[in-house]
Amino acid sequence: MKVLSVASECVPLVKTGGLADVAGALPAALAAEGVKVTTLLPGYPAVMAALGGGRALRRIDDLFGGPARLQRGEAAGLDIIAIDAPHLFARPGNPYLAPHGGEWGDNGIRFAALGAMAALLATGGVRNVAFDVVHAHDWQAGLAPAYLRFGAKRVPSVFTVHNLAFQGKFPLDLFPRLGLPPQALSVEGLEYFGTVGFLKSGLWYADRITTVSPSYAAEIRTPEAGMGLDGLLRGRAGAVSGILNGIDTVEWDPAKDRHLVANFSAEALEGRAANKAALQRRLGLAEDPDALLMGFVGRLTWQKGVDLILGAIPAILGCGAQLALLGSGERGIEDGARGAAWAHPGRIGAEIGYDEGLARLIYGGADVVLVPSRFEPCGLAQLCALRYGAVPLVAHVGGLSDTVVDANEMALAQGVGTGVHFSPVQREMLEAAVWRMAGLWRDRDGFARLQANALATDVSWTRSAKRYATLYRDAIADAG
Numbered sequence: 160m161k162v163l164s165v166a167s168e169c170v171p172l173v174k175t176g177g178l179a180d181v182a183g184a185l186p187a188a189l190a191a192e193g194v195k196v197t198t199l200l201p202g203y204p205a206v207m208a209a210l211g212g213g214r215a216l217r218r219i220d221d222l223f224g225g226p227a228r229l230q231r232g233e234a235a236g237l238d239i240i241a242i243d244a245p246h247l248f249a250r251p252g253n254p255y256l257a258p259h260g261g262e263w264g265d266n267g268i269r270f271a272a273l274g275a276m277a278a279l280l281a282t283g284g285v286r287n288v289a290f291d292v293v294h295a296h297d298w299q300a301g302l303a304p305a306y307l308r309f310g311a312k313r314v315p316s317v318f319t320v321h322n323l324a325f326q327g328k329f330p331l332d333l334f335p336r337l338g339l340p341p342q343a344l345s346v347e348g349l350e351y352f353g354t355v356g357f358l359k360s361g362l363w364y365a366d367r368i369t370t371v372s373p374s375y376a377a378e379i380r381t382p383e384a385g386m387g388l389d390g391l392l393r394g395r396a397g398a399v400s401g402i403l404n405g406i407d408t409v410e411w412d413p414a415k416d417r418h419l420v421a422n423f424s425a426e427a428l429e430g431r432a433a434n435k436a437a438l439q440r441r442l443g444l445a446e447d448p449d450a451l452l453m454g455f456v457g458r459l460t461w462q463k464g465v466d467l468i469l470g471a472i473p474a475i476l477g478c479g480a481q482l483a484l485l486g487s488g489e490r491g492i493e494d495g496a497r498g499a500a501w502a503h504p505g506r507i508g509a510e511i512g513y514d515e516g517l518a519r520l521i522y523g524g525a526d527v528v529l530v531p532s533r534f535e536p537c538g539l540a541q542l543c544a545l546r547y548g549a550v551p552l553v554a555h556v557g558g559l560s561d562t563v564v565d566a567n568e569m570a571l572a573q574g575v576g577t578g579v580h581f582s583p584v585q586r587e588m589l590e591a592a593v594w595r596m597a598g599l600w601r602d603r604d605g606f607a608r609l610q611a612n613a614l615a616t617d618v619s620w621t622r623s624a625k626r627y628a629t630l631y632r633d634a635i636a637d638a639g
């Protein structure tokens with residue numbers, strides 16, 4: 160089976176969020192299921208450089224205002240087709256934002272090109288290239304299912320929502336440029352509250368919709384978490400499912416990770432202490448093996464609940480814990496994190512920025528990783544934490560509740576707890592969970608059992624890759 164995966168970012172070539180991790184890791188896991196994945200990416204400078212140009216598949220004279228070429232090549236073990244369209248993608252900055260921080264004004268056209276090229280490739284637009292299914296990720300690839308629906312040949316599509324909050328809405332005057340038939344611009348199409356909705360397009364036209372955990376799949380069908388799309392999702396309930404993310408357990412392996420100062424495994428945990436000490440030194444924390452070290456890695460945004468962590472600092476300090484924080488995002492939260500570190504030297508350390516090495520040291524050195532997200536489609540931080548033996552303290556939402564087993568009385572008695580949940584997602588409840596975690600930490604043997612359970616959790620892609628393979632087969636069978 161041949162699948163065209165369509166994404167706007169992909170590890171290790173280009174990443175702004177968890178979507179890139181999934182797009183980069185899923186192809187290898189699917190290969191074990193007999194699924195051959197080709198990844199279609201915009202030809203950003205980093206992508207073209209990684210392909211060394213690639214080999215030409217086809218030239219397009221006018222792709223939304225300029226010439227383009229589809230170039231195929233291999234990078235980091237991935238089979239990649241890049242849209243080499245300098246007028247759209249040869250720019251500095253990240254995939255969506257100009258260097259000064261504002262969104263590129265032509266993002267609608269840029270990602271329409273991604274969807275259009277996916278459909279062209281899947282429906283025979285390039286000689287000797289064919290795909291059985293198109294798997295489009297997030298709003299950036301949301302027009303692919305629409306172009307396929309009105310395309311020359313019936314090829315089924317799967318659309319995965321990594322975050323319903325990012326919807327890709329553009330002014331209606333974009334529509335005439337898209338080359339879609341007029342009937343597409345309707346409520347029964349991609350029209351969305353007076354805009355052209357790219358996410359809406361994916362949700363409306365795809366044969367199957369998935370999101371990245373079963374709980375989030377249920378949550379987005381409610382008005383509270385549906386972000387305006389719950390009605391549509393309820394209408395398409397039969398097509399919606401949740402498939403948990405995994406992580407690449409070869410890439411994320413504490414026994415081999417070069418970013419750790421000492422490697423370790425579930426069977427030989429001694430090295431963890433050296434990582435804890437190194438993390439404490441790196442962030443200016445007191446080098447105390449007995450202090451409960453809590454870490455956070457992620458985007459500093461409202462979604463991730465980082466403001467709740469900053470609000471809970473009195474509780475964190477009150478129970479004798481330390482805090483190591485890494486991330487970047489909203490200015491106010493960045494300032495808050497810097498301020499907290501400045502006000503509590505030796506107890507709170509913060510680094511603002513993106514640093515995969517430090518992230519790995521936090522997962523491999525902190526005793527606990529905090530994930531107090533207000534909503535979380537799946538969450539990768541808690542999966543990395545489980546893999547590296549940091550006990551996750553998580554909000555009871557979305558994929559966090561699907562992947563971490565709360566160490567309540569019953570779970571402790573059964574020896575199955577892997578972390579701590581709190582709900583509802585409010586500062587007071589986070590504080591209570593911090594105190595609860597501190598209580599667990601005081602019983603070192605009990606905490607060690609929790610950590611052992613965390614390390615024993617299967618966070619690999621194996622199970623979920625099987626589910627995607629089945630879903631692709633079902634979509635193909637239905638498309639007949």
Ligand SMILES: Nc1ncnc2c1ncn2[C@@H]1O[C@H](COP(=O)(O)OP(=O)(O)O[C@H]2O[C@H](CO)[C@@H](O)[C@H](O)[C@H]2O)[C@@H](O)[C@H]1O
Nearest residue numbers: 176177178321457486512513514515518535536537538539
């Ligand atoms: N400053 C920093 N330095 C180093 N590493 C950093 C970092 N900030 C983040 N990371 C790393 O990037 C990854 C982000 O994963 P998340 O699940 O938090 O993704 P995100 O919310 O962007 O994506 C969305 O898509 C993913 C994938 O489907 C869903 O899991 C998620 O719920 C959804 O919101 C984690 O592995 C984290 O360690």
